[in-house]
Amino acid sequence: MEEGDNMKILARRASVKCLYQGTDITNDLQPFIKSFTVREVLSGEADSADITLQDRKELWQGDWFPEKGDMMDITLHVESWDGISDNNDLPLGKFEVDEIENSGPPNEAKIKLNSIPEDSALRDIEKTRSWEKTKLSQIIKDVADGAGMESFYDTEDDPLQERAEQSEQTDLSFLQKICKDAGLALKISDKKIIVFDIAKYEKADPVMVITKGNSPVISFTNRATVHDIYKACHVKYKHTKKDQLIEYTFTDPNREKGLTLQVNEKVDSIEEAEKLAKKRLHEKNLEEFSVSLTMLGNFALLASNTVELSGWHIYDGKYLITKSEHEIGNGYTTKIDLRRVIDGY
DSSP, X not given: OOHHHHHXXXXXXXXXXXXXXXXXXXHHHGGGEEEEEEEEXXXXXXXXXXXXXXXXXXXXXXXXXXXXXXXXXXXXXXXXXXXXXXXXXXXXXEEEEEEEEEETTXXXXXXXXXXXXXXOHHHHOEEEEEEEEEEHHHHHHHHHHHTTOEEEEEOSOOOXXXXXXXXXXXXXXXXXXXXXXXXXXXXXXXXXXXXXXXXXXXXXXXXXXXXXXXXXXXXXXXXXXXTTOEEEEEEEEEETTTTEEEEEEEEOTTOSSOEEEEEOOOOSSHHXXXXXXXXXXXXXXXXXXXXXXXXXXXXXXXXXXXXXXXXXXXXXXXXXXXXXXXXXXXXXXXXXXXXXXXXXX
């Protein structure tokens, strides 16, 4: 079967379902939509979306002009063009109207949406406070409670923070720092603060195999780098309370050559040093192999899922989706950014 034939069979028709301030406006909105794009990321950024609307009657400059801060609850709806596959919905969650852009001719309105409200306590207010001898999960919960949000701590790794200090920082910047220091990922979605270990998602089974020449790939960009890629990590810490020098070196068994990463961070034991060495080496080598694919739209291609690449030569292997962009316009496409999963640590 030729790749074009395969793409034709799998092609899908997509539409947008939308609740605006709790009211279903799907039918009112549908005739005006020119394009819709939603971007969801694994961690480190807010999810976002854009809706571009034809506005010949200038509704979105007048009576239908959306108020900044209004909420949209958005779902993608897809059905196969062949009329055989089951219909499907992908709930994308709640987004706040962040910016409205009117342009022409012809008259258009673009509504830009963000998953973290502009006036949210998470990113709007700088605070100074501290925690002593507190588990990371409890700090996350405290911040979430203060922002009127839920917390979801999705990892068994729950380090004790001897002292965590938020000094004239927004909650969001503070959370990003302490999670990064702990080697954990942070995601803000649908009024939830989610903390997780990326390694857990890397171990999940691939949602699909993407075979070059036999999968619905529209375009691709592959990249390999040798810059800042390490073979080993050496942890060295002088523990003053124990009057002890703690050292450990972890070497990637699958790598024949490379530099040794030097790390000087607090550890209380050889076991902690080993764990830290593996984590820091993993973080450093994440971007060695990265791939960007534009494909026919597919709900399975979401950030945090894994896929398997086959027939891509040096780029073959298991990959984690770090960013996913679903676009409806002339058809339905999904663009994904991938990085290869590291085995063994």
